[in-house]
Amino acid sequence: MPGRFSNLELRERQQEQDGELSLQQAGRYDADDYLHRATEAYRVNDFEKALRFYTRCLERDRTIIPAWVGQVQMLVQLGECHEARLWSDKALELFRENGELLAAKAQACARLNDRRASFACSDGALQAPGSSPWRWQVRGEVLLAAGEPNADTCFQKSLAEPAADWWDRIVIGRIYLFYGRATNALMYIRSALEAESAAAVAWYERGRCEAALAMTGAAHASYTRCLELCPEFAAAAEAIGGLQSMSFVEWLTTFLFRRKRR
């Protein structure tokens, strides 16, 4: 029954066990390690794996809020926004009015087109103690989903946070790309590449932006560069395959309906 149980952790258990064993052998088998591995998986676009690592992390220590946030983020990235919303609600029952979790919920709500809830959660996230690039990124996404003009200001604010780095530019680029603003996304991805040119994920995202803008040749080059840096980047290999099988009509449609930067 491949469909129904496809999400159960049967398929890649064995592969992961190797990594776990090495960690166990090294005596560093704790929640932080799983959190680190989850983050690594997230940065190579392996959202399923990242989700599993976040879960393992929480199995060891249920008070690690970034892992709860990561779970919600991964569900959103996997397109399971209903589940993400449900899960963020559960996490918020445990950690009331936590800014990061509220921001994660706001993102899920924005992707579900529930503007009212997304605005409310984003407001709560910004009013909660502390600040982070993530909260401002979600604020930008909420505004972007609502068609507001100030989204970019929020993204700029997120980059002005002390903890912001090249990865935040990638996240912003992904958000823009999700809403079909490939030109805006490309701008942020390029700046991320200026900061970290050896990041495979940045090349991959750049390729996605270029593909969305019908710059097929450039997209191919970006994906190839991504695979050079990280040969196991499966999404890039798939994307190259997709580019090669792209028909002229598909290319023309992409070219004609690409959106200009606003």
Add this chain to the structure above:
Amino acid sequence: MRCVNCDFENMPGMAICVRCQSVLLADDVLVAPPRASAWRLRTAVSRRWHGLGTAIRSAWDRRPVRVPVSLTCVHWEAVFWSLVPGVGHIKFGGKFLGWLLLTSWLLLLLLSVLAIGLPWGMWLLAGAVFVHTYSLLAFLGGELATYSILSRLLIGLVAFLMLRTVVYDSTRWVGRQFYTPVQLNGMASGELLQDGDVVLCQGNWTRPERFERGDVVMYEIRPSRGGGVIIHRGFNVDRIVGMPGDLVDVVKGQLLVNGAPIPDGQEPLGGGPRHVSQWSFQLRGGEYLIVPSRVPALVLNLANERVDLAIERVSRVREEQIRGRVVLRLHPWSRFGHIE
């Protein structure tokens, strides 16, 4: 027991943080997130349904986090100039749009005047009102953008109706007091006026106190019943052939007024009382003889004497029943001209 959410140091053994109500002891909490069902159809339907619901809800509700609308931010001077559509845009930016609005408004207005009295003339006028409404609301756009699409549509509709009622309908009402356009449906038959023609008739403020023999007038047929004849209310257009005090006879189908036949050019539009067998009466003071061109089919099924009675009742028109002279034929444009 330090709370990971708010960093508050709780008493040992506490299960819930006293400051933020977060869970301190979460060891038995399930940490595996729910995943999308493998029953893809059900999931897809559920998601579409949810998407539709939230879309409707968010469209219906005003967005919660918004700057309140401030009317002080509105460029009132531009709104004032936009009372003439497009002028506000021309003066305060957006010249192309301004000229476009002004030209289209004038064009629509001109066409609606040319099509006056015709059913589609109203649509042209509605188009002109729409352009006018748009040019006014465009300067409130920044404020209106904070509302949901439904609210904006509602505001637009209210503005459209108000503008139409206050400006256009009142102007039309004043215009109709001078001259009223009327489409002749089932009223006229003859060379001069035909069914479907649009004519311009004098209104309340231009109606003369007395009418002359030979005038083509619009008049009201008042309802009456008696003698086996029922006459319904209606309007008609025809020529005045008899003045108050005149003696009217029909002899062998020929209409005689004061014993003389009707002079050329002053006959009724339909040629005369063809269905009348015998008439002999004198018009009272304030009473005109206007023989209708068309006789309803119902009347023709009656006996001769009742036909005579019915047509006589319709033809004897009181002065107050006459709305005014028909002065101009507007449509069709090929027959545009003054009515003598």
